[in-house]
Amino acid sequence: MPQTGGGEEGVRTADQQAATRRRLENTVDMALFAVIVFAVAGATVFVMSVTIGDWEFWADWKDRRYWPLAPVAALLIFPAGLAAAFWSRFRLPVACTAVVLLYSLMRWLSAYFNFHIFGGFPLSFVWPSIFIPLAIIIDCTLVITRSVFLTGLIGAFLWGLLVYPVNWPLLAAFHEPITYNGEMLTAADLLGYEYIRTGLPEYVRVVERTVLRTFGDAVTPLTAVFSGFICTLVFYIAWGAGLVLNRQAWLKKL
Amino acid sequence: MSVTARSLDLAEHPTDAGEAAQFEGIRWSTYFKVILGISVSFFVYRLYLQKYAFSVGLDYFEPEFAVYWMRLLYGQIALASVTLVGVVFYLWQTRDRNLDAITPELELQRYFKWITWLASYTLVVFLTGVLGAESDAAWHQIVIRDTDFTPTHIEIFYMLIPAIIITGVGSFLYARTRLPMHSKKVFVSLAVAIGGPILIMPNVGFNEWGHTFFYAEEVFNAPIHWGFSGLGLALLGLGGVVTHIVSRMKELIDEVATHA
Numbered sequence: 001m002p003q004t005g006g007g008e009e010g011v012r013t014a015d016q017q018a019a020t021r022r023r024l025e026n027t028v029d030m031a032l033f034a035v036i037v038f039a040v041a042g043a044t045v046f047v048m049s050v051t052i053g054d055w056e057f058w059a060d061w062k063d064r065r066y067w068p069l070a071p072v073a074a075l076l077i078f079p080a081g082l083a084a085a086f087w088s089r090f091r092l093p094v095a096c097t098a099v100v101l102l103y104s105l106m107r108w109l110s111a112y113f114n115f116h117i118f119g120g121f122p123l124s125f126v127w128p129s130i131f132i133p134l135a136i137i138i139d140c141t142l143v144i145t146r147s148v149f150l151t152g153l154i155g156a157f158l159w160g161l162l163v164y165p166v167n168w169p170l171l172a173a174f175h176e177p178i179t180y181n182g183e184m185l186t187a188a189d190l191l192g193y194e195y196i197r198t199g200l201p202e203y204v205r206v207v208e209r210t211v212l213r214t215f216g217d218a219v220t221p222l223t224a225v226f227s228g229f230i231c232t233l234v235f236y237i238a239w240g241a242g243l244v245l246n247r248q249a250w251l252k253k254l
Numbered sequence: 255m256s257v258t259a260r261s262l263d264l265a266e267h268p269t270d271a272g273e274a275a276q277f278e279g280i281r282w283s284t285y286f287k288v289i290l291g292i293s294v295s296f297f298v299y300r301l302y303l304q305k306y307a308f309s310v311g312l313d314y315f316e317p318e319f320a321v322y323w324m325r326l327l328y329g330q331i332a333l334a335s336v337t338l339v340g341v342v343f344y345l346w347q348t349r350d351r352n353l354d355a356i357t358p359e360l361e362l363q364r365y366f367k368w369i370t371w372l373a374s375y376t377l378v379v380f381l382t383g384v385l386g387a388e389s390d391a392a393w394h395q396i397v398i399r400d401t402d403f404t405p406t407h408i409e410i411f412y413m414l415i416p417a418i419i420i421t422g423v424g425s426f427l428y429a430r431t432r433l434p435m436h437s438k439k440v441f442v443s444l445a446v447a448i449g450g451p452i453l454i455m456p457n458v459g460f461n462e463w464g465h466t467f468f469y470a471e472e473v474f475n476a477p478i479h480w481g482f483s484g485l486g487l488a489l490l491g492l493g494g495v496v497t498h499i500v501s502r503m504k505e506l507i508d509e510v511a512t513h514a
Contacts, residue, residue, distance in 0.1 A: 024503075027279055027280055035369060041383070043489035049383070050483050050486065054474050057391065085493035110385065110388040117304070246443065252438075254445060
């Protein structure tokens with residue numbers, strides 16, 4: 001229906017207005033895309049790096065006790081925080097997957113350029129963990145349940161619970177037992193001995209002692225369940241933080 | 255009223271010399287020049303790091319280190335200081351003194367320009383987070399720390415972090431001096447998203463102090479680094495900034511589309 005737009009150009013139809021609106025909105029989306037990608041990728045990798053970095057950097061740090069717990073819980077902060085913004089404001093249940101996809105791409109970029117090309121470590125020693133399927137589970141839970149509470153309870157719990165089996169195809173070979181100078185250790189431990197780092201002896205992380213170091217006890221499922229519990233809590237806290245930081249709050253003075 | 259008729263009155267709003275006489279949306283050429291310029295500069299720096307970090311950057315007390323790295327450090331500090339002062343001076347001096355009277359077209363155009371500022375800020379955050387910090391992580395596993403001035407420190411602490419400060423302060427000040435909503439009040443999410451990463455620079459002082467006195471080696475997830483984590487988490491505030499930009503620009507677009 002023709003509408004009067006006013007001014008010297010006279011009549012402007014609703015179609016013309018809609019076309020202008022659509023063009024400008026698309027421009028905003030495209031311009032903001034790079035901002036979001038840069039910010040999410042940079043922030044997530046940086047925060048992970050200085051919070052739990054070593055578990056992501058080194059194959060011999062991917063143990064059964066802390067690796068399925070600390071990095072998994074720490075990585076959930078950004079996806080959950082941004083999911084709060086994307087879900088509450090735009091009803092887009094894609095934030096977790098998008099954040100983790102970006103994080104994974106950038107970790108591989110860093111593993112290759114920083115640790116392999118610059119530092120000289122073999123890629124098989126510095127590969128990052130796999131989190132993408134876990135992020136998809138959280139987003140799918142949000143879509144299906146449309147409930148933040150249930151997403152934390154089910155999706156975030158599965159995020160922590162399943163990290164070990166999701167990574168097992170890559171990790172299994174590194175946990176093969178090896179006898180070396182009369183001592184039993186894993187292939188990953190041996191790689192750690194071969195690629196000596198300045199932080200030694202801290203970097204020789206024989207963290208599993210006595211009965212824990214039995215290649216097949218209940219360490220992994222125990223950690224997985226605890227990790228699921230921690231991740232549920234982290235999800236709720238990060239979601240809340242995301243909501244707070246996404247409030248349109250203004251101060252009169254800085 | 256048409257866009258032409260509502261053309262930007264530069265006499266009333268004599269801020270940016272580059273502001274168009276009429277509404278033109280975003281300037282993609284500027285947007286991509288900014289992204290490309292920062293990326294290429296970093297790439298060149300990275301090539302320099304790759305070539306000279308291990309060949310002449312292992313020992314602070316070698317004369318070559320002074321030539322290849324300390325001169326670079328002094329140059330970076332000088333360049334960063336001059337750039338920061340220049341950016342602040344320019345944005346303040348060219349501020350819009352009549353913000354209550356700007357048209358929706360002009361405000362919309364400024365939002366597009368602000369997005370370009372934010373793109374530069376987040377790109378530097380990206381380069382710092384993905385390539386800067388972790389090259390330092392790799393470096394510290396190979397080379398024993400001798401002083402606070404290592405090639406990767408010179409890269410990240412005296413080039414990338416100052417760049418975060420310059421682009422962050424520029425982004426904040428651009429909004430403060432040219433966007434009506436930001437001129438009289440401070441948007442909390444923006445202050446958090448920009449203030450947090452800027453505070454990384456002072457936190458470097460704590461980090462280096464700690465490494466000097468009680469924690470020489472670099473276990474990257476050690477508590478001494480958690481200050482960086484907390485400040486990095488402040489970038490979650492960018493979610494709020496994006497939400498604000500989308501909602502405000504939607505209002506402006508509706509006005510512009512109706513009147514155009």
